[in-house]
Amino acid sequence: MIVIPFIIILVLLAKYRGKWIRKNNTKLYIASVVVAIVTFILRDKIKILEPFIQGFLGLSFLYIVMFTGALRKKSTLYVSLMSIRREYSIIGFILLSTHAFRYLVEFLIGDRGFEWFGVIPFVIMIPLFITSFMKIRKMMSVKTWNKLQQLAYIVYILIFVHLLLVAENLNRIIYIVLFVPYFILKVIKEYKLYKEKK
Ligand code: HEM
Secondary structure, three states: OOHHHHHHHHHHHHHHHHHHHHHOHHHHHHHHHHHHHHHHHOOOOOHHHHHHHOOHHHHHHHHHHHHHOOOOOOOHHHHHHHHOHHHHHHHHHHHHHHHHHHHHHHHHOOOOOOOHHHHHHHHHHHHHHHOOOHHHHOOOOHHHHHHHHOHHHHHHHHHHHHHHHHOOHHHHHHHHHHHHHHHHHHHHHHHHHHHHHO
């Protein structure tokens, strides 16, 4: 449930503080790493950190990154979100690492089963995360970079499956409400682009 207010806040921040986010991106990445490490260390001690550890905040960042790709190119929302998309994808991945490591540790000590639908998208996200940084991106050709980014669609589908499998009742409905319109809009957008190119 908390994902909805998180998404709204992040969209508002993108719209009204986008320039500031871009300008301070390195500081924000460092702050995210600190938050990720601290929340990982304190994961079982402080209840209020639950949204960070459970993946809700990381998911909200990624959801915006994902949904931007389905928006109409000339819409004002698309322009605002596109301007901070890279920053949100990097921060989202860093924050999700806490969640991933928590459950990997629980698996390794034998407290939990292996969460395939969480681990596979997370592993695919690693090269996407690394190549999000401008310095690395510049070392690749546009074609290779674009090809690699296509893997994000597999990530989105697998995350959706992960959420459907692990969430309960209301949250499961919320994930359906969030993801299904994205898949529909994205297919429509791609179909229109394909028609235009023809
Ligand atoms: C790829 C990115 C991932 C995202 C966006 C994500 C997101 C989430 C979210 C939002 C929840 C809470 C669902 C709810 O209760 O409504 C969740 C639960 C869970 N995730 Fe992930 N996750 C990811 C990767 C992983 C990985 C890598 C693992 C394992 C190593 C994992 C293991 C789990 C488990 C075990 C639960 C259920 C926890 C419980 O019993 O309450 N997830 N995930």
